[in-house]
Amino acid sequence: MEVKIALIGCGTVGRGLLEILDRKSDHLKSAFDFEPKIVAISDLLKGSILVPDGIEIKKLFALLDRGGRIDQYFGKGKTAQLLNPLDMIEQCEAEIIAELTTTDIKTGEPATGYIKKALRSGMHVVTSNKGPAALYYHELRKMAEKNNLFFRIEGTVMSGTPVFSLCEGGLAGNEIREIKGILNGTTNFILSKMELDGMEYTEALALAQELGYAEADPTADVEGYDAVGKVVILSNVLLGGELTPANVKREGITALNRTMVMAAKEQGFRYKLIAQTKKAGAKIEASVSPQKLPLSDPLSGVMGAQNALTFDTDLMGKVTIQGAGAGKTETGFSILSDILAIHRRLRAKF
């Protein structure tokens, strides 16, 4: 069954999604009766196109790979150059909008505006953008429900590793009392290098930057802001909180040094940057801070760029999921995963 999809933003995540759709089209059709048709793409840097008959992904890749722009694409069907994502939403007739622009955790814009426009236009929305999810989740979710639409955000935490789908699927029926995890791969990589290779913080950070795990300005990662955004999303979506980033106690890893890490190791402990949120009466208490975990804690074994979350539940006790926290294919998959969840529910066939 054909599903019309439009992309806002076509950077790493968009490319990851399109590669999967191209590579696995036979499997997606046979296993899920899912035939995606990309009817429009709007990208700030590479231009916009509207192709009602569906974009040929291989042709688009060939164009991009030789340095071309998206708006140089010509294929079967009408092709137009659009001015901006809002125009695209109006004209594209997609069933699902994949919002894949860059996160602005302070304002949530311009993504939030795009998402509202899409929901008002009767389109489901999936996004990996932490801004709208951290700042406006309840508002956007209500807007979607009022219009019988889905607003899904799997990729905002741990990329495509199942977090929200795990809780609404296999763990449904449990009350989640506390969520605790490692949600930032950059800091986890740095801490792993400090302990396993005896590096100083600055040395490990430089290596992370060299390998592309950390940005030139590493503040968002090492000071815990990235993890704060994610813990706000977990609090609001899974614990029913109404937190903003300002409600989260935050401490980064910049005050840790090799001596502290090694002393902890001697005692059988391991430093991790832990994001944590729990119900405390009617309140939700959330924090991001370096913690010394005993080696028996499932989170202490999570090394390098991996992420993990432990859910403390009333029926199942502690359930931990560990997997990728970032990556082109992994985050691209998170978008596919949300689209498939919508497809499954609308068709209710399996």
Next chain:
Amino acid sequence: MEVKIALIGCGTVGRGLLEILDRKSDHLKSAFDFEPKIVAISDLLKGSILVPDGIEIKKLFALLDRGGRIDQYFGKGKTAQLLNPLDMIEQCEAEIIAELTTTDIKTGEPATGYIKKALRSGMHVVTSNKGPAALYYHELRKMAEKNNLFFRIEGTVMSGTPVFSLCEGGLAGNEIREIKGILNGTTNFILSKMELDGMEYTEALALAQELGYAEADPTADVEGYDAVGKVVILSNVLLGGELTPANVKREGITALNRTMVMAAKEQGFRYKLIAQTKKAGAKIEASVSPQKLPLSDPLSGVMGAQNALTFDTDLMGKVTIQGAGAGKTETGFSILSDILAIHRRLRAKF
């Protein structure tokens, strides 16, 4: 929305399920529009009842807790004493049969007969019984599909920790290439005690028996037969294999001793009883054997009675889930989880 359920077998798992249904009825109704009505129970030891108006769970518990039998229950509506589960299936008009009898991994009976009868009678089936799932999964699944019914088995591996629902939900779209895990809590407890407390095998086994983790005859656990049943289920359900227990290479933990465990520890390794299955060309290769894992392996940190599985996938790389592998509430929840999945798909509301 009312959902009529009948139980075959009302031992630990059945009691666990009923306790959850009783305790969480308000939540299940408000969150999932799910109002279970237990219309019949048939238990080999405690007798059978048919109560079309629904069994009052609290009244049944009061009866059982003072040493009574199920067939001494009298409640609102017609109550009958039935001869056996097959009669019950014919007469109960349930939508879903929860098959909760004891596993016979050699024959799969009498559970398989009950399941076939239920599917032929137009009822969905959920079970935590490894026998039918390990020996007849494809046959039963096909039978269910032909009749537009569900046959679900979440509880057969890792109790209620999401395994099958994780793969059909959040990981859908991935090809699973290999599955590797710790699926037997008894042997994992014994190995943990040998390493952490320096016990000999016989000492650790005796402690496991004393604590109720191991049975008087521990063969099924310590020789790996229990894990073999589970790895057959994983192979057939998730990798599309057609294995029987005889196809799995098996080695238990009885040849391990304290010296070997300690020597591994010295080298930075840890012995675990690993169940493993992978695609090798058109074949599926499965095994259960003690392996020395490096401490960096997510499975090496799984201590005590916990279970865990790592899925190696084409899009998400390695994803590991860790949680309870057994328990009254946990396995009772696995049944609820499958029932909710059926409820969700039939109603297609969320």
